[in-house]
Amino acid sequence: MKRENIITVENLTKTFGDFTAVDHISFEVGKGEIFGFLGANGAGKTTAMKMLIGISRPSQGKAQVAGFNVLTHPEKVKLNIGYMSQRFSLYNDLTIKENIIFFGGIYGLSPAILKAKSRTLIQELGLQGMADSLVGSLPLGWKQKVAFSVAMLHDPKIIFLDEPTGGVDPITRRQFWEMIYREANRGVTIFVTTHYMDEAEYCDRVSIMVAGKIEALDTPKNLKQHYQVDSMNQVFLKLARSGQ
Amino acid sequence: MDIILENIGKSYKQLKALEHISFEIRPGELFGLIGPDGAGKTTLFRILTTLLVQDKGHASVAGYDVLKQYREIRKCVGYMPGRFSLYQDLTVEENLSFFAAVFGATITENYDLIKDIYVQIEPFKDRRAGKLSGGMKQKLALCCALIHRPKVLFLDEPTTGVDPVSRKEFWEMLKHLQEKGITILVSTPYMDEAELCDRIALITEGKILQINKPQTIVDSFPRKIYKVRTSDTYRLIQDLKAYPKTHSAYPFGEYLHFIGNGEHFKGDDLIHFLEGKDHLQIEVFETKATIEDSFMDLSRQTVRNV
Numbered sequence: 001m002k003r004e005n006i007i008t009v010e011n012l013t014k015t016f017g018d019f020t021a022v023d024h025i026s027f028e029v030g031k032g033e034i035f036g037f038l039g040a041n042g043a044g045k046t047t048a049m050k051m052l053i054g055i056s057r058p059s060q061g062k063a064q065v066a067g068f069n070v071l072t073h074p075e076k077v078k079l080n081i082g083y084m085s086q087r088f089s090l091y092n093d094l095t096i097k098e099n100i101i102f103f104g105g106i107y108g109l110s111p112a113i114l115k116a117k118s119r120t121l122i123q124e125l126g127l128q129g130m131a132d133s134l135v136g137s138l139p140l141g142w143k144q145k146v147a148f149s150v151a152m153l154h155d156p157k158i159i160f161l162d163e164p165t166g167g168v169d170p171i172t173r174r175q176f177w178e179m180i181y182r183e184a185n186r187g188v189t190i191f192v193t194t195h196y197m198d199e200a201e202y203c204d205r206v207s208i209m210v211a212g213k214i215e216a217l218d219t220p221k222n223l224k225q226h227y228q229v230d231s232m233n234q235v236f237l238k239l240a241r242s243g244q
Numbered sequence: 245m246d247i248i249l250e251n252i253g254k255s256y257k258q259l260k261a262l263e264h265i266s267f268e269i270r271p272g273e274l275f276g277l278i279g280p281d282g283a284g285k286t287t288l289f290r291i292l293t294t295l296l297v298q299d300k301g302h303a304s305v306a307g308y309d310v311l312k313q314y315r316e317i318r319k320c321v322g323y324m325p326g327r328f329s330l331y332q333d334l335t336v337e338e339n340l341s342f343f344a345a346v347f348g349a350t351i352t353e354n355y356d357l358i359k360d361i362y363v364q365i366e367p368f369k370d371r372r373a374g375k376l377s378g379g380m381k382q383k384l385a386l387c388c389a390l391i392h393r394p395k396v397l398f399l400d401e402p403t404t405g406v407d408p409v410s411r412k413e414f415w416e417m418l419k420h421l422q423e424k425g426i427t428i429l430v431s432t433p434y435m436d437e438a439e440l441c442d443r444i445a446l447i448t449e450g451k452i453l454q455i456n457k458p459q460t461i462v463d464s465f466p467r468k469i470y471k472v473r474t475s476d477t478y479r480l481i482q483d484l485k486a487y488p489k490t491h492s493a494y495p496f497g498e499y500l501h502f503i504g505n506g507e508h509f510k511g512d513d514l515i516h517f518l519e520g521k522d523h524l525q526i527e528v529f530e531t532k533a534t535i536e537d538s539f540m541d542l543s544r545q546t547v548r549n550v
Contacts, residue, residue, distance in 0.1 A: 040410065166405055167404055168280055169281070169543070170539060170540050171494070184478075195407055195411075197497075201498045240407065
């Protein structure tokens with residue numbers, strides 16, 4: 001049974017002058033997969049991700065995300081994906097409800113649909129008393145959970161998560177991953193970067209970038225077997241170090 | 245004692261950032277303040293480095309009171325705050341010269357202290373600090389915090405957002421610094437880094453959960469933990485949530501960490517339950533607690549985010 005690919009990347013490259021940040025990478029991500037995109041700082045992860053979400057033009061090569069070519073239709077890519085990061089997720093000066101309405105509006109959801117989704121979201125997260133609280137007053141872990149739900153408002157096929165759990169307390173971190181599992185179970189593709197190596201273990205497959213290239217791509221189990229180590233942390237240390 | 249806190253409290257309007265914080269840090273100790281975002285770590289650091297005045301309690305650093313003798317403290321501590329704090333437009337070398345001058349020191353007089361770290365960024369000494377990679381910025385910030393040979397070093401989340409390789413290297417640098425007799429107080433949300441400290445304080449929502457050597461904390465974990473895995477992780481999580489004998493079940497990488505209700509709970513009970521739910525490739529075995537397990541169990545008892 002051939003699985004549908006939500007991301008197809010072929011020789012994707014990004015250069016800045018004579019510096020090659022992303023060096024002809026190729027890979028595919030299937031529908032419903034939880035795909036971990038790892039790499040040391042400066043390895044080219046963020047640059048690669050920016051190309052995939054349609055905010056940076058590839059210098060060479062191609063990529064197809066959610067059915068659209070990132071070079072020719074970046075705007076279509078943006079409309080059909082979800083995105084959240086550690087650095088930015090929601091507007092601190094708006095309430096939870098206001099953030100939902102704002103982002104839902106950007107994604108073109110009608111007021112009626114938005115109202116219903118807003119209610120469901122608030123209920124599922126148990127935020128009934130807090131819908132009119134400023135997001136800035138929420139603890140980080142809660143903010144990230146809300147941000148994740150907001151990124152899913154328009155039912156995208158794939159969601160990009162850029163270090164979503166940095167600094168979040170260990171319990172909320174896991175609740176966040178339970179939300180990820182639930183969406184993956186529904187068929188949403190998850191593309192996630194993280195520096196928590198235990199989270200790398202939750203992924204179906206993991207890729208590790210070193211100096212602009214993908215040096216490893218496999219299931220966590222196979223990677224550990226190949227490098228003869230017990231944990232993804234050790235796989236990472238063996239691989240990422242070699243690029244320095 | 246190099247750092248003493250007695251009943252420190254601090255609130256920002258309604259929010260109690262710190263409550264009843266009391267502990268002591270010995271000279272030359274590598275002490276970890278372990279807790280997530282919002283726990284109060286930065287507030288505590290700002291009080292100890294005399295940047296913020298506490299509402300309640302007393303504190304002293306290197307024998308000086310944080311309120312009455314703050315000028316003395318500022319001369320003998322090094323501080324690396326959470327976000328990159330150096331001058332982006334100055335080069336590596338210019339930043340270092342600047343901080344040395346501000347403290348009335350020279351780069352040469354204390355070079356032995358920073359040498360091991362500085363040699364790693366020396367090839368880039370004419371590059372503007374703003375153009376350095378994350379790992380290099382960290383190393384430069386550390387050098388600038390050490391240039392005046394402080395007695396006490398405060399590092400506020402120096403490894404947040406940094407990849408595991410750079411994190412490991414950073415902690416190796418800290419161990420070397422400790423050998424030179426500097427007292428180091430580090431905060432981090434990474435529970436695995438706790439194991440590298442001499443003693444740690446687990447902190448959440450402004451309160452201390454426990455203070456001890458990391459080994460003592462895990463050795464005294466009061467319950468049995470089982471590592472659990474089956475071929476269907478998602479279903480496993482759902483089934484364990486519904487299982488009445490579950491005290492807690494959380495993903496921990498490859499396996500779930502499961503704690504059963506009551507003293508008489510047996511691993512076999514769990515296996516039977518999972519077989520009954522048609523799980524395949526069932527693995528259940530006892531495992532030792534980690535700092536993260538301890539933190540989560542302690543914070544469940546005090547906080548309402550269960």
